[in-house]
Amino acid sequence: MARRYWLMKSEPETFSVEDLARAPKKTTGWDGVRNYQARNLLRDEIQVGDGVLFYHSSADPPGVAGTAEVARAGYPDPTQFDPKSNHYDAEAKRDEPRWYMVDIKHAQTFPALVPLPLLRGTPALRDMVLLRKGSRLSVQPVTADEWKTIVALGTKR
DNA sequence: GCCAACGTTGGC
DNA sequence: GCCAACGTTGGC
Numbered sequence: 069m070a071r072r073y074w075l076m077k078s079e080p081e082t083f084s085v086e087d088l089a090r091a092p093k094k095t096t097g098w099d100g101v102r103n104y105q106a107r108n109l110l111r112d113e114i115q116v117g118d119g120v121l122f123y124h125s126s127a128d129p130p131g132v133a134g135t136a137e138v139a140r141a142g143y144p145d146p147t148q149f150d151p152k153s154n155h156y157d158a159e160a161k162r163d164e165p166r167w168y169m170v171d172i173k174h175a176q177t178f179p180a181l182v183p184l185p186l187l188r189g190t191p192a193l194r195d196m197v198l199l200r201k202g203s204r205l206s207v208q209p210v211t212a213d214e215w216k217t218i219v220a221l222g223t224k225r
Numbered sequence: 226g227c228c229a230a231c232g233t234t235g236g237c
Numbered sequence: 238g239c240c241a242a243c244g245t246t247g248g249c
Binding site for chain 1: 245246247248
């Protein structure tokens with residue numbers, strides 16, 4: 069299957085693209101997603117090798133900060149079973165997990181973040197899920213063209 | 226800090 | 238099954 073592309077949001081104060089670059093093996097588990105639409109993507113769609121746009125949300129300015137690659141496809145998020153976790157879900161059962169996660173590995177930190185206003189002002193990105201009014205999905209699909217456009221914006225100097 | 230938009234919950 | 242209330246997200 070062809071490589072696909074995704075965008076994942078993180079608040080940089082919590083976990084930034086720089087944090088990912090410094091992580092062991094430059095890899096982290098993308099746990100804690102508690103939205104069914106995003107869960108379905110994590111569980112069913114996202115494959116090893118897929119490209120990830122690393123988006124800094126609630127930042128000043130928000131924007132795409134770099135890229136990552138999927139290092140492990142969907143598997144049950146263990147934090148759902150951990151009563152001490154913020155992401156604990158008393159309804160989730162081990163033989164029937166409710167929440168899934170993937171692992172991602174740092175690929176590139178852009179020399180300069182691609183800010184949200186620039187994304188909005190780029191005609192090729194007109195239809196991006198991210199830019200739709202009210203769109204809040206923390207894991208969302210990106211087309212190959214959108215990927216190409218944003219990586220070009222992020223890497224040109 | 227504000228608030229619009231969205232998802233979830235629970236009473237009925 | 239409807240929908241009001243609530244909690245969360247995330248830009249500004």
